[in-house]
Amino acid sequence: MNYKLRLASTVLLINLFVILLTATSAYLGYRQHQERAEITTQNLAQALENNLINSIRRIDVSLLALLDIDRIHYSEHRKNPTLMNGHIEQIRARLPEVDAIRLTDKNGLLLAGHDVLNSASTNLSDRPHFIRLKNDPTAELLISKPQISRINNKWVIVLARRVNHPEGGFDGMIFAALTLDFISEQFSSLNLGPGGKVTLREEGLGLIARYPEPDTMHRTIGNKDVGPEKLALFTSGKTQATFRDKDPDHLERTVTFHKLQDLPLYISVGLSPSDYLQPWRDDSLKLAGIALLFLLASIYATHVQYRAWLNQQKTSEHIAHQEALYHELVEDTPMLVVRYLPDTRIIFGNTAYAAFLGVPASEITGKQRLDFIPNESDKEQIKTRIAALTSENPVAVHGQHRAKGKNGQMRWTQWTDRAFFDSTGKLTHLQAIGEDITEQKRTRDIRAARMRLMEFAAEHSMNELLTATLDEVGSLTESTIGFYHFLEADQKTLTLQTWSTRTQREYCKAEGAGRHYNVDDAGIWVEAVHLRRPVIHNDYATQENKRGLPPGHAALLREMVVPVFRKGLIVAILGVGNKPTPYTDDDVQVVSLLADLAWDFAESKRLEAELVAMATTDFLTGLFNRRYFMKQMDSELARLKRVDITRAAVLMLDLDHFKRVNDRLGHAAGDAVLKHAAGTLQGELRKIDTAGRLGGEEFAILLLDADLITAEIFAERLRAKIANSPIEYDGHTVNITVSIGITVLQVDDANSETALSRADDALYAAKRDGRNRIRIADVAGGRKQESNLPKPV
Ligand SMILES: Nc1nc2c(ncn2[C@@H]2O[C@H](COP(=O)(O)OP(=O)(O)OP(=O)(O)O)[C@@H](O)[C@H]2O)c(=O)[nH]1
Structure with missing residues (x-):
């Protein structure tokens, strides 16, 4: 998966999680508020029910008490019904919710009670509860529908009981009137919130009281408009439920609908979600705001991150491109390139460097650069060069040194070392670019040697010249032994001619100059004559045909002899010995060149002598x-x-x-x-x-x-x-x-x-x-x- 997709999906997942968390939290909050609202409506409904039932029970007990008093004093009361008023007022004083308690005769005419004297002709026989009480000798307390009092024109409901004649038979009705205002007042003490609503309905669902009371309350009393849920519940005969309902006023509420025990009354307490869900809404809004902020922040952070990534990608690509170019350049160049740490540990060597050392490119990294430099003074020279590079003086340094090349060959190399520093000025690594200058150096050295010998030749004898030649060859090939002998035209007779200064000083105790030597009697050092080509014996000790050395001759480790040809004949041989490392074809080249040169010098010396002789x-x-x-x-x-x-x-x-x-x-x-x-x-x-x-x-x-x-x-x-x-x-x-x-x-x-x-x-x-x-x-x-x-x- 690429970075872009990974980043996008991670941010999306995080945001989805945050949204889910916010939604879950909001939902749970909602559920909590909803449940709390339901419980509140239930509790309120329960409290109202208790209040109403208590009141009704108290009123009922009071009516029963008045009936008992009336039965005891029946005849007196019928003679003078106002006697009853005293008892009624006494009881009514203990029932603040009751507007009036009154008594009728069997025809519905008011006999006693509050304001009865002023309305003696009032007949209540048409009231449905009167008719029911009259017709039903077993009737208990009846609660009327809301009605307007015929005495004081107040909206009331009436709690009525049948009055039985002491000798049996219907004898009227005693009733207590509760003003609807009073009930409404009871409701108003509840804290339902601006959208809350409480209603009391009679058994036919007609509205008795409601809070808050609309301005047109008197027109809504008896109204049977209820929400569909409430209606369904009522129709199903259930006595209690809590549900969400939409009232005819189009407000949705959480409602608890309650039948008041065995009474034909229904109370309904509704709380408006717009009230009880407000804190939840506020919280949810806050949460959503935070979530939104998080979303925006994460989108912004993602954008910033993506831009940074893009920049980084570009930089990385640029660096990779530069690196590729550098590697291409470095790998293609025939120059030797090596990068190393300040302790000379190699961190990179190019193909040319690996080939030069004769080490697989993969094995170079980790090796010490100094391990390939056998000469101690060269090592010291390199360390001094590195030390000269500082962040204040970061110029490149140049130098030459010997290196152990392929097959252990000693090679001369020329280098330019450059140091790299970090921002704090600390040396991080070095890069050296070099070349194998062995050939160049050899050519230069040979040329210089030739010049020296030519100058030398003008003033010196042939033998001195040959010795000087051997000394030059000795220093060029690091040999400690050198000899130059002539071979006669018969190709059999050697004339021992001369030895290098060092050989004469350190090795040749036996005098032999001018001696003739038969090639067939000589040891393997004349193999070059037999084979008619240069011969190298790098391990002299293991040679089978050697004849041993004359007394006083130092040990011979290795030797190399090259013949000098003129007109198809060998005219001389030049031999060197005891180089510290094996002789190579390069040495053959050097020795052959100088041996030839020496022969030419010797010849010209001889001719010169001849000419002089001829002239004199x-x-x-x-x-x-x-x-x-x-x-x-x-x-x-x-x-x-x-x-x-x-x-x-x-x-x-x-x-x-x-x-x-x-x-x-x-x-x-x-x-x-x-x-x-x-x-x-x-x-x-x-x-x-x-x-x-x-x-x-x-x-x-x-x-x-x-x-x-x-x-x-x-x-x-x-x-x-x-x-x-x-x-x-x-x-x-x-x-x-x-x-x-x-x-x-x-x-x-x-x-x-x-x-x-x-x-x-x-x-x-x-x-x-x-x-x-x-x-x-x-x-x-x-x-x-x-x-x-x-x-x-
Ligand atoms: N074999 C030989 N003869 C030479 C050489 N150079 C000169 N002659 C000869 O030497 C002779 C010299 O003779 P003359 O000059 O008459 O002298 P002479 O015979 O020695 O008599 P006097 O000197 O008078 O005693 C001549 O016959 C020359 O030919 C040479 O290199 N080799």
Whole structure:
């Protein structure tokens, strides 16, 4: 049942009940007043009956007494009837209701009694009661119909008795006359109310007396008009009844109709409902008024209530609509939405949030938001953020923290928390909207790491760069172990390259850098090479193929190794280990990216080194080329010019009769001789010295911190070494010698070429002088000097 119908029926029922109650109460009141009226009429009728009967009995007794007196004094009274008057007056004085008592003779002529003397000729023989008394010797007291007295013209009724002659026979009538006025007066003493009515009727229903008396009373005396009820009752012979009747005067009354015992008189007492029901009417009207007021009040209250309900309905609908919109919005958004209480108990989490946590949406409510945040510092951070929200400062707060996502994965999330307060300023709940920024953060972190590594690469060696890469990978994946090893093109030989700083510090007690390692001899950490894909061992202890760890290696909980591919071949592997939580595909992505980057850096470092080498080195002998050698000389000469205290010697060398080797044994043999000579030469140098091949079979040496004497000693040692180191080539023993020209750099030298040509001149001198010997340039005047050292044999 809808509210409207329920409200209407409730109010209707209440009102029906009130109306019923009012009606019942009114009806009962009516019944009570009606019954009371009936009882009152009965009591009044009874009282009147008693009064009248008493009077009549007293009058009758008085008449009988007078008859007795008359019988005793019969003869005297008949002789002088006035004698009787004294007795009559004496008795009448005790009967105030009686107007007159009189005596007639047998012919109806008045003999004695009140005013009889003045009306002696009055004859009553025609009166019906006289005739009846005359004719009926057994007649008792007779009551006449109302009649007008022939003596004083008053309306009276007469109570008469037969007078018998002492010797028998009718001898007249004694009677008492009651004025109707007197009876009416008796009635007037009753309090019947304005509509009340009392009547006395004789046996033929003729009216004797009535109260209130109408103005035309004399015309209504003897009137037999009665109400239908009364008539029916009378006809049925009943002597007493109480009923509602409508009188000929058209007034309805409650009437008690009573026959006066054995007397031929009927008394009727009627009370008008308009009188006795007046208090009931007043009460009922009041009650009805109250009921009406209640009805109106209830209708008004219902109306107000209904309006309020309608408003409430509208508000509820509006709120429900807003709620639906909010839920739709919140459920459709890919953002994570969670509403929670100040103690972080969740009251709502959207689908995206549930999916993020990997918890069924239905189970989220009631859980603590902090339960999904494993990191203690993050928890503290959130509590601080919540505390910062007050009703005075209700702005949203932003922050990032880690959260335990689906399958226990650690995810980075970014949140905006907003607080809601009630009207008293009390914090009721909070709403946080967030997103999973793990990918973004990873991309950002990787980009930052790349930038750092690129900067780092410019200033550091390949190995330093690889270590730095491993340190970055370690912090991105929360790993405490990291290693980077190269794989040769045979895909079998690993070259142990480097480890992360932390690994070197905490784990790798065994030295292994540069060691070659056969893939087939390695443990499961090289599975990535066998399987040619990234491999994760999240529970290292349960792995069957592990071969154990070298002594001094800390326990390995879990590891992940990714291969680096170039042109279909694995060129390197990067491994990490001991992350506190399991490694995931996300880690593979991070590690792969940086491993690749590291390889590219390593490659470019290698190429760079190659290019440098190519630019400075003679490809056949491995000595520096002419350009580089001259550059070294330039810088040394510049230093000399700058400081003027440094010393440097320059040696020019040329193999003797080298052409013959070529001619005799071929060009390859010549190359071999050149290499051999270069090797011997290089072997004699200190680290600070520089040797270069200037072209063909011509070499040069720059000896730092050396004067002519030192240079000469060195040159001689070199000459002797070469001369005494024949080379075996293709079954031939090739003996070679070398001629050397020496000079020193001088502040005055215009450039390197100046010094070099001086040495070259000395060399030419050595050749000219017979080869396999040393000549020193005359630095002062450019004169060639022969060496003081022993001559070659
Ligand atoms: N095998 C070989 N021969 C070279 C190379 N560069 C130059 N030569 C040869 O070295 C020889 C140099 O000959 P020459 O300049 O006549 O000098 P020589 O035969 O050593 O005689 P002297 O210097 O006078 O003792 C030439 O035959 C060049 O072809 C090289 O890189 N390899």
